Amino acid sequence: xxxxxxxTHMTIWTRRQLTIAAVALALGAYPAHAGAVLDRVMAAGTLxxxxxxxxxxxxxxxxxxxxxxxDVDVAKAIGKHLGxxxxxxxxxxxxxxxxxxxxxxxxxxxxxxxxxxxxxIFDFPAVYYYTPAAVAVHKDSKAKTLADLDGKVVGxxxxxxxxxxxxxxxxxxxxxxxxxxxxxxxxxxxSYENSTTAFDDLRLGDGVRLDAVVSSLPSILDAExxxxxxxxxxxxxFHEPLAxxxxxxxxxxxxxxxxxxxxxKADGTLSKLSEKWYGQDYSKTN
Amino acid sequence: MLYPDTVEAEILVHKPWFVAxxxxxxxxxxxxxxxxxxxxxxxxxxxxxxxxxxxxxxxFAIGFxxxxxxxxxxxxxxxxxxxxxxxxxxxxxxxxxxAFFETFHLSLPFIRxxxxxxxxxxxxxxxxxxxxxxxIASVIAVAGAVAKLxxxxxxxxxxxxxxxxxxxxxxxxxxxxxxxxxxxxGFVINAVPAGILALSLCYGAYMTEIFRSGIQSIDRGQWEAxxxxxxGFALTMRRIILPQALPVIIPPTGNQFISMLKDSSxxxxxxxxxxMFLARxxxxxxxxxxxxxxxxxxxxxxxxxxxxLIQARIERHYHRSKVR
Amino acid sequence: xxxxxxxEARNVSKWYGTFHVLKExxxxxxxxxxxxxxxxxxxxxxxxxxxxxxxxxxxxGEITVNGVALHGxxxxxxxxxxxxxxxFQHFNLFPHMTVLMxxxxxxxxxxxxxxxxxxxTALKFLERVRIPEQANKFPIQLSGGQQQRVAxxxxxxxxxxxxxxxEPTSALDPEMVSEVLETMTGLARDGMTMVCVTHEMGxxxxxxxxxxxxxxxxxxxxxxxxxxxSRPRHDRTKLFLSQILKH
Numbered sequence: 001x002x003x004x005x006x007x008t009h010m011t012i013w014t015r016r017q018l019t020i021a022a023v024a025l026a027l028g029a030y031p032a033h034a035g036a037v038l039d040r041v042m043a044a045g046t047l048x049x050x051x052x053x054x055x056x057x058x059x060x061x062x063x064x065x066x067x068x069x070x071d072v073d074v075a076k077a078i079g080k081h082l083g084x085x086x087x088x089x090x091x092x093x094x095x096x097x098x099x100x101x102x103x104x105x106x107x108x109x110x111x112x113x114x115x116x117x118x119x120x121i122f123d124f125p126a127v128y129y130y131t132p133a134a135v136a137v138h139k140d141s142k143a144k145t146l147a148d149l150d151g152k153v154v155g156x157x158x159x160x161x162x163x164x165x166x167x168x169x170x171x172x173x174x175x176x177x178x179x180x181x182x183x184x185x186x187x188x189x190x191s192y193e194n195s196t197t198a199f200d201d202l203r204l205g206d207g208v209r210l211d212a213v214v215s216s217l218p219s220i221l222d223a224e225x226x227x228x229x230x231x232x233x234x235x236x237x238f239h240e241p242l243a244x245x246x247x248x249x250x251x252x253x254x255x256x257x258x259x260x261x262x263x264x265k266a267d268g269t270l271s272k273l274s275e276k277w278y279g280q281d282y283s284k285t286n
Numbered sequence: 287m288l289y290p291d292t293v294e295a296e297i298l299v300h301k302p303w304f305v306a307x308x309x310x311x312x313x314x315x316x317x318x319x320x321x322x323x324x325x326x327x328x329x330x331x332x333x334x335x336x337x338x339x340x341x342x343x344x345x346f347a348i349g350f351x352x353x354x355x356x357x358x359x360x361x362x363x364x365x366x367x368x369x370x371x372x373x374x375x376x377x378x379x380x381x382x383x384x385a386f387f388e389t390f391h392l393s394l395p396f397i398r399x400x401x402x403x404x405x406x407x408x409x410x411x412x413x414x415x416x417x418x419x420x421x422i423a424s425v426i427a428v429a430g431a432v433a434k435l436x437x438x439x440x441x442x443x444x445x446x447x448x449x450x451x452x453x454x455x456x457x458x459x460x461x462x463x464x465x466x467x468x469x470x471x472g473f474v475i476n477a478v479p480a481g482i483l484a485l486s487l488c489y490g491a492y493m494t495e496i497f498r499s500g501i502q503s504i505d506r507g508q509w510e511a512x513x514x515x516x517x518g519f520a521l522t523m524r525r526i527i528l529p530q531a532l533p534v535i536i537p538p539t540g541n542q543f544i545s546m547l548k549d550s551s552x553x554x555x556x557x558x559x560x561x562m563f564l565a566r567x568x569x570x571x572x573x574x575x576x577x578x579x580x581x582x583x584x585x586x587x588x589x590x591x592x593x594x595l596i597q598a599r600i601e602r603h604y605h606r607s608k609v610r
Numbered sequence: 611x612x613x614x615x616x617x618e619a620r621n622v623s624k625w626y627g628t629f630h631v632l633k634e635x636x637x638x639x640x641x642x643x644x645x646x647x648x649x650x651x652x653x654x655x656x657x658x659x660x661x662x663x664x665x666x667x668x669x670x671g672e673i674t675v676n677g678v679a680l681h682g683x684x685x686x687x688x689x690x691x692x693x694x695x696x697x698f699q700h701f702n703l704f705p706h707m708t709v710l711m712x713x714x715x716x717x718x719x720x721x722x723x724x725x726x727x728x729x730x731t732a733l734k735f736l737e738r739v740r741i742p743e744q745a746n747k748f749p750i751q752l753s754g755g756q757q758q759r760v761a762x763x764x765x766x767x768x769x770x771x772x773x774x775x776x777e778p779t780s781a782l783d784p785e786m787v788s789e790v791l792e793t794m795t796g797l798a799r800d801g802m803t804m805v806c807v808t809h810e811m812g813x814x815x816x817x818x819x820x821x822x823x824x825x826x827x828x829x830x831x832x833x834x835x836x837x838x839x840s841r842p843r844h845d846r847t848k849l850f851l852s853q854i855l856k857h
Contacts, residue, residue: 016447050557052564053559053567053571054566054567056571057571060567060570060571061564061567061568061570061571062571063399064398065403065407065568088476089557090557090559090563091477091555091556091557092554092555092556092557094555095462095466095555095556095557098466100466100467100469100470102474103474104474104476105468121395134576165326196570196573196575223405226572226573227573228573233515450729505702507698507700507702508702508704510702511696511698511702511703511704511854513663513665513691514663514665514691514694514695514696514698514714514765515691515692515715515720515764515765515768516688516691516692516716516720516768517689517719517720519718521719521720525715525719526704529706529707530704530706570686
């Protein structure tokens with residue numbers, strides 16, 4: 001039985017971490033100095049990547065109980081460009097976005113939207129794909145357009161861009177984000193832990209708990225494929241640029257990752273991976 | 287069991303008024319629900335015809351049948367001796383549960399495929415995180431209890447601050463504080479040690495109170511006898527007081543362990559692949575999370591039952607010196 | 611007297627808050643002496659003997675036990691306690707240990723006696739209190755009288771210089787009193803130095819070298835049993851004796 005994934009974050013106190021902790025104490029800040037994270041990665045020969053284990057098809061635990069998915073493949077490809085092994089850890093989303101990684105992992109490959117606020121604590125070396133966000137309704141719903149959902153109850157993952165969109169509070173201030181407009185006027189927005197629980201409420205019936213869910217188009221299509229009685233309504237409402245994230249303060253690492261993603265775009269690796277996982281090329285907006 | 291009286295009481299479930307009330311209540315309850323689309327209604331088809339069009343008569347007939355079965359069942363169980371009663375009621379409740387899970391139309395092959403991983407990764411992690419934590423928590427509890435009972439102001443202040451703080455904060459928050467907060471002080475600890483630390487500190491605080499009351503429950507004479515023979519504090523505590531306090535301490539500590547087993551699921555937020563984490567993760571891609579959640583629920587339950595049995599055994603063991 | 615003093619109390623006073631329990635007590639117990647202390651409840655007699663092994667602290671005056679002046683510091687108290695045996699009203703046996711282990715615990719854990727030797731000593735004293743056959747039982751399986759005899763054996767195992775008895779028979783059923791008193795009489799006959807707080811006047815008459823009567827925290831009267839019982843001098847003593855001997 002394969003369980004080494006689970007063990008990746010079970011090593012206790014390596015000497016490296018002790019050193020980093022000591023340096024941090026001395027300087028009172030993270031990361032220690034430019035290039036420190038890159039040095040550490042190259043010295044160890046491993047890139048520790050944080051990702052979600054519960055976000056199919058970007059990242060999930062596959063049939064052989066290993067992490068798999070688009071984000072996971074992208075991370076592995078970046079590792080290959082850097083010439084290091086890739087190790088995954090799966091802390092909760094809040095833990096990742098809280099910053100202060102403290103050397104527990106070096107890079108986040110988990111479809112993070114590069115907002116201005118997040119840019120205060122993170123560097124976003126490269127946008128590697130764009131997710132179209134769309135609105136799903138129960139298959140019995142009479143709604144034909146997004147306008148039909150005026151005054152209805154809408155669900156979305158808590159603190160996600162989807163929720164922000166539904167609440168008309170979305171700023172897509174990342175470079176290369178295409179413009180969008182608010183086409184949804186819900187009466188109420190319900191927050192969910194993840195999109196699956198939102199879909200679970202939607203499947204109970206049209207208007208039982210929810211009238212619609214805002215989520216990523218891929219996750220809507222996946223749920224539909226798995227037999228959820230839901231369907232997309234209207235066109236995608238916005239395109240969300242999604243980026244690799246690292247902690248601020250290591251331009252060398254940032255540059256390396258940017259180079260790697262650029263190369264992967266140029267040689268078609270990203271398009272291929274996107275086709276593999278989504279059936280279409282999300283690595284560019286069109 | 288309570289201390290039974292010797293008065294020969296008539297069995298409650300055989301009293302006519304009770305049987306009638308029960309029958310009426312069940313009848314009304316099931317008439318209130320529309321059961322016409324259930325498999326039970328299908329069974330009643332010969333009596334009520336097409337279930338969906340049988341209307342009020344159909345509802346009444348179904349409710350009546352259920353009420354008869356239920357009441358008869360209860361009355362019959364009333365005749366059985368105590369042990370048999372317990373067994374039958376357990377079995378029936380269990381069957382009802384299984385029937386309830388049956389309504390989810392779970393994919394058994396998927397469960398069978400994932401079960402080994404749930405156990406080898408999830409259960410193992412859950413168990414060892416909980417086991418290590420309960421051991422550390424017990425050590426903290428002994429120290430905390432001694433400090434809380436001491437006449438040293440520092441010790442008392444620290445111990446009472448500690449119990450107050452860690453009992454007052456939600457465990458999830460403690461997990462976050464330790465995992466995210468300690469690195470600020472320069473201590474970078476990984477997810478598993480952080481989880482163990484959080485669980486130990488939180489449960490240590492609860493168990494401090496358990497140990498304190500356990501220690502206080504020991505008669506003053508035991509201290510006096512020990513002192514009169516020249517035993518020091520540590521010796522008295524280790525050899526005389528704690529061994530006697532254990533029977534008082536163990537039942538609530540067993541409860542704590544069972545609840546820790548389940549609270550250890552909170553460390554999944556920092557990415558520890560324990561049972562709860564896997565339950566939420568494994569079936570996600572194929573939207574078979576109900577399968578995993580229910581499997582994990584059953585596993586948690588079975589683990590708790592095992593712990594209850596172990597606890598009962600230990601309690602029996604300590605009961606020995608109290609029997610004439 | 612020529613025998614050396616085992617316990618010497620000089621002007622001992624003790625207060626519980628503002629309540630003056632012991633008022634300038636002076637008492638000397640010589641080696642081999644058997645002393646019975648009696649008095650109405652609340653007179654301070656139990657408190658006095660509990661001061662002798664520092665289960666209670668006195669606030670004024672001096673107590674010297676076996677040549678060591680009690681002042682309450684850790685090592686000092688431990689020294690005194692391992693030389694003074696005490697038998698309690700409610701036995702206070704350790705219920706989680708067998709009778710034998712109750713007797714072996716002190717020598718092994720305090721004095722560092724090897725287990726084999728401790729066992730031998732324990733069996734010797736259990737023999738002496740005539741219950742060697744109960745050695746492997748737990749205290750709760752024994753009658754009250756048997757438990758109190760085990761408690762006596764447990765104290766003897768420490769080979770103390772003096773034995774203190776704090777109302778050893780008052781928690782016993784009447785038919786068990788005599789077996790405990792017999793054991794104590796046997797000890798007295800063997801020359802053990804004893805201080806007994808008890809209302810067993812028959813025992814006092816038969817065994818005591820001196821009887822001390824306490825009331826309201828003071829030693830009111832002391833003397834030989836003969837003088838004490840037949841010619842009490844104080845009114846309070848007379849009143850007490852008339853009450854206690856009425857039945």
